[in-house]
Amino acid sequence: MNLPYQTEPRTWDVIVAGGGTAGAIAGIAAARAGVRVLVVEALGSLGGTGTNAWVTPLMRNVSGGQNLNRGLTDELKVRLHARGDGATDANGNDNWFNPEGLKMVLEQMLLEAGGEVLYHTHVVAPILSPQATSDKPQAVTALVLHNKGGLQAFRAGVLIDATGDADVVMRAGAPFHAGDEDGVHQAMSLRFTLAGVDTARLCAFLGRHGQPQASPDFLHFWMVWGRKSSLEPLFREAVAAGVLEERDGDYFQGFSVPGRPGEISFNCPRIRADLNDGSDPWHLSAAQTDGRAAIDRLTAFCRASLPGCETAYIGTVAMMVGVRETRRIVGEYTLTLEDILDCRRFPDSICRNHYPVDIHSVKGGARLLHERDGAAPYFAPDAYHDLPYRAPVPVGLRNVLVPGRAASSTFEAQSAIRVQQNCHTMGEAAGIAAAWAARDHGGEVRAVDIPALQTEMRRLGGNV
Numbered sequence: 001m002n003l004p005y006q007t008e009p010r011t012w013d014v015i016v017a018g019g020g021t022a023g024a025i026a027g028i029a030a031a032r033a034g035v036r037v038l039v040v041e042a043l044g045s046l047g048g049t050g051t052n053a054w055v056t057p058l059m060r061n062v063s064g065g066q067n068l069n070r071g072l073t074d075e076l077k078v079r080l081h082a083r084g085d086g087a088t089d090a091n092g093n094d095n096w097f098n099p100e101g102l103k104m105v106l107e108q109m110l111l112e113a114g115g116e117v118l119y120h121t122h123v124v125a126p127i128l129s130p131q132a133t134s135d136k137p138q139a140v141t142a143l144v145l146h147n148k149g150g151l152q153a154f155r156a157g158v159l160i161d162a163t164g165d166a167d168v169v170m171r172a173g174a175p176f177h178a179g180d181e182d183g184v185h186q187a188m189s190l191r192f193t194l195a196g197v198d199t200a201r202l203c204a205f206l207g208r209h210g211q212p213q214a215s216p217d218f219l220h221f222w223m224v225w226g227r228k229s230s231l232e233p234l235f236r237e238a239v240a241a242g243v244l245e246e247r248d249g250d251y252f253q254g255f256s257v258p259g260r261p262g263e264i265s266f267n268c269p270r271i272r273a274d275l276n277d278g279s280d281p282w283h284l285s286a287a288q289t290d291g292r293a294a295i296d297r298l299t300a301f302c303r304a305s306l307p308g309c310e311t312a313y314i315g316t317v318a319m320m321v322g323v324r325e326t327r328r329i330v331g332e333y334t335l336t337l338e339d340i341l342d343c344r345r346f347p348d349s350i351c352r353n354h355y356p357v358d359i360h361s362v363k364g365g366a367r368l369l370h371e372r373d374g375a376a377p378y379f380a381p382d383a384y385h386d387l388p389y390r391a392p393v394p395v396g397l398r399n400v401l402v403p404g405r406a407a408s409s410t411f412e413a414q415s416a417i418r419v420q421q422n423c424h425t426m427g428e429a430a431g432i433a434a435a436w437a438a439r440d441h442g443g444e445v446r447a448v449d450i451p452a453l454q455t456e457m458r459r460l461g462g463n464v
């Protein structure tokens with residue numbers, strides 16, 4: 001890189017690029033393992049897609065009646081519940097949370113553990129060690145960052161690339177996958193909330209219209225064209241009246257949010273199909289404008305057609321576009337659809353998953369959507385598959401780990417492992433492993449003792 005930059009005099013054992021769903025947890029886990037940790041985050045709070053893209057609730061990842069993700073995920077839930085920012089519904093589902101509360105909890109946990117955070121800072125590019133040899137892959141010796149201080153190089157023993165887009169790995173020149181076989185990505189969404197909703201009336205209306213709810217505090221309602229939603233006739237009328245566009249019914253889903261009475265969080269609108277690459281700045285920017293226009297239409301629809309929403313107003317438009325999938329590293333192991341369907345176990349497992357393949361396709365009905373049943377072993381209620389430690393280890397780099405949605409997986413497999421609780425667990429494993437690699441192995445992430453890592457994760461309440 002030819003631009004001049006200053007070198008920060010301090011060094012860290014572990015720098016986490018991106019304080020999102022996986023990265024914040026990785027930072028906490030690494031700091032608790034006793035090393036110097038810095039989390040570098042583009043925005044002004046932790047949690048990434050789970051907070052700043054307003055993705056709530058956590059998707060369930062249950063097998064045989066047990067939540068497969070424990071460890072730090074459990075602690076998050078306990079702390080969220082204690083603040084009134086988490087809740088358990090009548091079915092025992094404890095995955096409901098308030099994104100604003102999660103920002104607080106993550107930040108407190110990181111700082112309490114002795115970790116540091118640098119907000120409003122973008123990771124620009126890695127600085128690499130001299131060329132790799134056949135027995136020694138290249139190391140990232142520092143990250144060039146950009147913030148109000150200009151360009152600065154920050155040095156660390158191990159780098160965790162938790163940008164979700166594998167920004168560090170890509171700029172290091174290491175290989176990655178992106179999109180499906182045609183390079184097309186999953187749909188993006190711009191999530192928003194409606195506040196000022198009379199949830200008791202909305203609950204009663206949904207009950208009368210084919211979507212009975214257990215309680216006005218835990219609403220979940222939806223409409224997807226052709227999926228037999230009881231709300232489809234209302235959407236048809238709204239499209240005919242010009243209130244909605246046809247594509248506004250491609251995916252519509254609303255959820256209650258604990259700690260925010262009278263507010264509904266929407267897992268929509270879906271962004272225009274041709275704007276599907278969340279690693280393309282022009283797509284991302286256009287997604288904001290496209291999404292905001294759709295939010296205006298959906299708000300008008302809710303006010304006009306959903307009793308209880310007549311005087312509702314836009315509470316939040318997520319500051320991050322919701323990006324489901326962009327780049328995925330080529331790791332030491334690439335998880336496949338077959339691994340999922342066959343419930344494959346791996347000796348170096350760091351995470352267990354039973355969330356299904358869930359592709360929000362921009363290609364229409366020809367693609368897998370919610371594939372929740374079939375003859376494969378995976379569809380047994382007590383089934384799960386493992387995710388190996390090798391999936392977050394990028395080929396060609398010796399001191400980098402990539403937990404989260406950019407871990408090495410095929411397009412289909414990524415759509416299953418990407419949910420937040422799995423990102424937490426991957427982050428926890430990566431944080432501990434990074435700390436040990438920095439402290440004991442000169443940064444070499446392949447030298448980490450995997451049985452010891454699994455034992456440590458279990459000691460911390462993990463389910464591996």
Ligand SMILES: Cc1cc2nc3c(=O)[nH]c(=O)nc-3n(C[C@H](O)[C@H](O)[C@H](O)COP(=O)(O)OP(=O)(O)OC[C@H]3O[C@@H](n4cnc5c(N)ncnc54)[C@H](O)[C@@H]3O)c2cc1C
Pocket residue numbers: 017018019020021022023040041042043046047048049050053055056057058059060121122123124162163164165167188189190191267321322323324403404405406418419420421423
């Ligand atoms: C619309 C939508 C709905 C979803 N629904 C659900 C759901 O209901 N439940 C569920 O469990 N999962 C859901 N998911 C999946 C899940 O939320 C994500 O896959 C997961 O949160 C991704 O975590 P991550 O850590 O990989 O990335 P992120 O959480 O996105 O974290 C990446 C972080 O890195 C930062 N960053 C990026 N680039 C840089 C850079 N160059 N420099 C500095 N910082 C950078 C970002 O600001 C962000 O904080 C959904 C996803 C989307 C998009």
